[in-house]
Amino acid sequence: MAEYDTETVVHEEMTLRNDAKMTARDVSVFYGQKQAVRSVSIDVDSHYVTAFIGPSGCGKSTFLRCFNRMNDTIDIARVEGDIDLDGRDIYDPKMDVVQLRARVGMVFQKPNPFPKSIYENIAYGPRIHGLAESKTDMDRIVETSLQRAGLWNEVKDRLDESGTALSGGQQQRLCIARAIAVDPEVILMDEPCSALDPIATAKVEELIDELQGRYAIVIVTHNMQQAARVSQRTAFFHLGHLVEYGPTDEIFTNPKADRTRDYITGRFG
């Protein structure tokens, strides 16, 4: 592999601001002695889909998990630096992590509905967060969430059936509906289509498009075409470094860093 300048981070036309929905400053993540993320600073804006791309092992999933403290669940993981949501430090010991994960929801690689009915998959979160005062309220939340996730028409006559009986693509949209149900501000998606066939992938991509603007969305993807299709901002990671971050069309058509260009053109990865 070519020698690269690993020090310079290119933020195309994007100065770091402190009024973004989420801000990460000098974030490093270690698994034991091994450093997986190296002093990354980035802003996540409300109105955009932001894609994290880069070769396998570059730290994009690890970095994504910092945004709702999912790395807390990994014993050997240690996070350094600052991550704020609306200007408030999410690693503050006073931060309620359950509340944080409702505000910053997550959708995983493999659809993971609860082994409960479709209705209960959606109702569970709003119930524990006290978002519904009555059965009518809950019915409304379930319907709206499934509608926003583009699943309502497919499941409205079988809300009592198990979520795990749906197809893989439907299960993933159910998981997105479940995240939406607790009224999040940010949705993190970690390779949400990697277990789906092309048709189900297209539906999830359409859904991401529809959700854009309502929620800040951050998506980790291996698939550069997918990043180009669904995102307005792209961050390219390599060996734990953020190499380049900017408007997606710029990153794909006119990358500034050698490493980005080589990755985009398939020279490594």
Ligand SMILES: Nc1ncnc2c1ncn2[C@@H]1O[C@H](COP(=O)(O)OP(=O)(O)OP(=O)(O)O)[C@@H](O)[C@H]1O
């Ligand atoms: N739970 C863990 N324990 C130890 N090391 C880990 C753990 N999770 C990830 N790593 C290591 O951290 C580095 C970054 O991994 P991460 O999964 O964040 O990368 P990635 O860019 O998302 O890769 P991929 O696209 O393959 O998922 C890798 O070297 C990986 O082996």
